Amino acid sequence: xxxxxxCLISIILLFSILVLSAPATNKPPEKGExxxxxxxxxxxxxxxxxxxxxxxxxxxxxxxxKSKVVIIEIFSxxxxxxxxxxxxxxxxxxxxxxxxxxxxxxxxIGLGAGNSSYEVGVYKNNYSVPFPLFPDKDFExxxxxxxxxxxxxxxxxINEDGTHQIVHSQLGNYPGxxxxxxxxxxASGIK
Amino acid sequence: xxxxxxxxxxxxIGILLVLVAVPIAFAISDAxxxxxxxxxxxxxxxxxxxxxxxxxxxxFVLPSVSGEKVSLNQFRGKKNVVISFVPAAWTPVCSDxxxxxxIAKDIFxxxxxxxxxxxxxxxxxLFAWTNQMGQLWFPVLSDFWPHGAVAQxxxxxxxxxxxxxxxFVIDKKGIIRYIDVHDINKxxxxxxxxxxxxxxxx
Numbered sequence: 001x002x003x004x005x006x007c008l009i010s011i012i013l014l015f016s017i018l019v020l021s022a023p024a025t026n027k028p029p030e031k032g033e034x035x036x037x038x039x040x041x042x043x044x045x046x047x048x049x050x051x052x053x054x055x056x057x058x059x060x061x062x063x064x065x066k067s068k069v070v071i072i073e074i075f076s077x078x079x080x081x082x083x084x085x086x087x088x089x090x091x092x093x094x095x096x097x098x099x100x101x102x103x104x105x106x107x108x109i110g111l112g113a114g115n116s117s118y119e120v121g122v123y124k125n126n127y128s129v130p131f132p133l134f135p136d137k138d139f140e141x142x143x144x145x146x147x148x149x150x151x152x153x154x155x156x157x158i159n160e161d162g163t164h165q166i167v168h169s170q171l172g173n174y175p176g177x178x179x180x181x182x183x184x185x186x187a188s189g190i191k
Numbered sequence: 192x193x194x195x196x197x198x199x200x201x202x203x204i205g206i207l208l209v210l211v212a213v214p215i216a217f218a219i220s221d222a223x224x225x226x227x228x229x230x231x232x233x234x235x236x237x238x239x240x241x242x243x244x245x246x247x248x249x250x251f252v253l254p255s256v257s258g259e260k261v262s263l264n265q266f267r268g269k270k271n272v273v274i275s276f277v278p279a280a281w282t283p284v285c286s287d288x289x290x291x292x293x294i295a296k297d298i299f300x301x302x303x304x305x306x307x308x309x310x311x312x313x314x315x316x317l318f319a320w321t322n323q324m325g326q327l328w329f330p331v332l333s334d335f336w337p338h339g340a341v342a343q344x345x346x347x348x349x350x351x352x353x354x355x356x357x358x359f360v361i362d363k364k365g366i367i368r369y370i371d372v373h374d375i376n377k378x379x380x381x382x383x384x385x386x387x388x389x390x391x392x393x
């Protein structure tokens with residue numbers, strides 16, 4: 001019985017250590033850092049797959065997107081500010097897609113914190129969001145990203161050797177499509 | 192003695208695992224800045240339902256934020272009704288739930304339904320809180336006085352005086368067709384409510 005007791009105490013201690021060490025991954029992503037590991041499903045929609053330069057099925061990591069820069073918006077269909085900013089973020093997508101110089105260098109995705117596929121679909125349809133959105137139903141990505149408030153923007157630069165770093169991040173305060181694009185171009189060195 | 196210790200240890204491990212593993216849906220929108228009062232994790236359900244599906248929904252008349260009084264019976268024969276009780280203004284989860292419904296109006300109109308949002312807060316509090324959500328398309332009703340009387344009649348008033356996070360779908364005949372007294376710490380998935388509304392057509 002004593003052995004069993006010792007074993008259980010060891011399990012508790014080990015678990016406590018693991019839990020206490022968790023906050024290291026529990027802070028918002030910042031400039032100069034790498035993204036936490038985020039696995040997303042390769043879109044079933046072929047337009048979205050082509051947009052991201054992905055093929056096949058299964059999971060992918062954000063640095064695998066064929067682009068020099070990826071803008072990530074962490075949003076929620078339940079977030080009033082995300083709703084308010086949605087048309088402006090759509091406009092950012094169009095500004096990029098209509099500019100031949102940057103079209104293939106900058107991609108935009110959204111991660112729906114706490115949103116199911118259905119809820120992400122409601123948001124996508126409601127605002128006619130033209131770029132890929134991914135559900136994060138159980139807040140797993142949101143937790144890995146330090147439980148940021150929404151909308152939260154992360155700009156990631158992907159290097160030719162496959163490495164990456166965050167070059168800009170901001171909570172809310174979306175300034176509009178053109179000013180935000182300027183921020184992205186400057187932070188990523190494209191301009 | 193040893194058996195008792197063992198039970199305590201197993202219980203401790205269980206609690207630890209639950210605390211770490213259970214995801215909690217916070218009010219994460221930046222719209223509320225630092226104005227959301229964090230409640231911590233609460234007992235999932237703390238009341239006993241007094242109604243069930245198939246029964247006639249108890250009528251009520253409550254004041255709304257926009258000024259007029261709204262009764263359940265005014266929709267009888269005209270609209271299906273979804274009642275969304277949320278526990279309290281300026282608290283996590285509640286502060287996100289209605290803004291989501293606000294962009295899901297189509298789901299309600301396609302099923303010939305109206306949404307009534309109810310909390311036990313008073314009108315000025317509801318006015319300030321819902322102003323942060325944008326322009327809501329549905330009435331927000333105050334079950335403040337007599338305190339929580341409607342929530343009490345439905346059996347969704349918790350022991351601390353707030354309501355459960357509960358959804359009731361009532362058809363045009365006034366019959367309760369769906370009840371979800373949800374874990375207060377979590378937001379009910381929208382697809383579940385949409386599914387319940389779809390079933391009204393059958």
